[in-house]
Amino acid sequence: MKTILVEPYGYCFGVLRAQEIALQGAKKEPIYCLGSLVHNEMAIAGLAENGVYTLKENGPDLAPLLKQAPRDSLILFSAHGHDPSLEGEALKQGLRYLDATCPFVRSNIELGLARKGAVGYIGSQGHAEAEAFLSSVRPLAFFDCRKQEISYAGDGPIAGVIAQTTLDEEDIEMGMKALAGVYGPAPLLAGRCPATIKRQLAVEKALSEADCLIVLGSKTSSNSKRLLSLALKKGKAGYLVLNLAELRRLDLSAFQTVALCSGASTAKEEVERCAAYLNSY
Numbered sequence: 001m002k003t004i005l006v007e008p009y010g011y012c013f014g015v016l017r018a019q020e021i022a023l024q025g026a027k028k029e030p031i032y033c034l035g036s037l038v039h040n041e042m043a044i045a046g047l048a049e050n051g052v053y054t055l056k057e058n059g060p061d062l063a064p065l066l067k068q069a070p071r072d073s074l075i076l077f078s079a080h081g082h083d084p085s086l087e088g089e090a091l092k093q094g095l096r097y098l099d100a101t102c103p104f105v106r107s108n109i110e111l112g113l114a115r116k117g118a119v120g121y122i123g124s125q126g127h128a129e130a131e132a133f134l135s136s137v138r139p140l141a142f143f144d145c146r147k148q149e150i151s152y153a154g155d156g157p158i159a160g161v162i163a164q165t166t167l168d169e170e171d172i173e174m175g176m177k178a179l180a181g182v183y184g185p186a187p188l189l190a191g192r193c194p195a196t197i198k199r200q201l202a203v204e205k206a207l208s209e210a211d212c213l214i215v216l217g218s219k220t221s222s223n224s225k226r227l228l229s230l231a232l233k234k235g236k237a238g239y240l241v242l243n244l245a246e247l248r249r250l251d252l253s254a255f256q257t258v259a260l261c262s263g264a265s266t267a268k269e270e271v272e273r274c275a276a277y278l279n280s281y
Contacts, residue, residue: 001252003278004206006261009216010268011038012195014102017176018079019047021100025074026051032069033076034062034086035128037100039221040265042243043048049057052076060131062086066093074098103130104165111190112137115159120186122175125151127222130164141183143175145255150178160189166196166223166264168230193262196223203230203261210259212237214247214278215265224263243257244273252281 011019015038025031026047034046035057043056055065055075062082069075071094077086079102090097112119112133121139123130124146134142140154145167161179164252165174173189192200207213213231217224217240224240231238237255241247252258259280262271 001255001281002083002257003281004210004257004259005271005274005275006199006202006206006259008195008198008202009260009262009271010266012193012264014079014104014193014195015043015265018100018102019043021098021241022047022052022076023050025076027114029074031076031098033078034065034082035080036079036167036220037076038265039224040218040242040263040267041220042270043265043267060126060128063089063281066090066095066198069095071095076100078128079105080128080226081109081136082128083132083135085135089134098204101132102165102193105132108162108165108190109133109136110230112139112162115189118156118159119189120158120161120175120179120183121163122167122172122179122191124167124222127164127166129166133162133164141179143178145171146173148174150182153182158186160187162189163191164222165191165193165216166226168200168226169190170233196226199227199261200230201222203227203259206233206259206261207234207236210236210257212252212255212258213239213275214250214258215240215263216243216247216260216266216274218242218265221263221265224265227261227263243270244277247277252278253281 120141144151
């Protein structure tokens with residue numbers, strides 16, 4: 001069986017940055033992250049071993065998690081962004097905070113604010129990044145990729161459209177078409193981040209040769225699930241596995257060429273362990 005290792009792989013810039021912020025802060029004192037810093041159970045466990053503890057969310061509202069952190073402790077906002085009102089609420093509750101918001105996520109929010117909210121937004125309701133944008137910018141219109149419909153729409157023209165950074169091109173095109181049907185044509189001001197674009201294009205290239213795609217990532221990871229969907233939409237076999245242990249359980253004997261890729265929250269070392277296993281399959 002031939003194995004194609006799809007590059008780039010491993011953590012993206014935003015995840016590396018978020019982990020660095022967390023680990024540097026944890027050298028001085030324990031840190032409590034509001035929700036998952038990154039969407040990968042192995043990464044979260046590794047952070048906990050180094051003093052970065054996750055306050056697990058039960059939904060998009062992170063406010064209840066503030067009460068779980070010890071008073072005067074240091075909390076961390078994840079790479080996905082957050083409702084800005086949480087910052088003031090944290091201070092009221094005697095907490096200090098660090099912000100690990102991905103620069104690309106922050107850039108989208110700042111762009112929406114610069115347009116005074118007169119924008120359309122494309123994203124998945126309930127996803128941390130989408131919820132952060134919606135609470136920060138309050139856009140004129142929102143296309144929900146999960147429901148594949150405009151969840152709400154205000155009156156007036158929109159200055160442009162901004163999309164969640166982890167979507168695929170098909171979802172963005174669907175959202176653009178739906179918003180144009182209500183507001184008329186508008187430019188896409190910002191969409192997928194560079195890491196998302198590179199990974200998706202590399203996977204599409206690999207799928208021209210491979211008959212199976214294996215994505216290393218968590219089932220909670222939006223970008224990992226998007227990579228898997230690229231294979232399924234082409235009628236190719238695809239699997240989403242967290243690590244080498246899960247990969248070993250797969251029967252890959254029916255495939256001639258397997259492509260291995262990773263989501264943006266999967267460590268490079270785990271990808272290389274899995275690649276070595278596939279090369280010896």
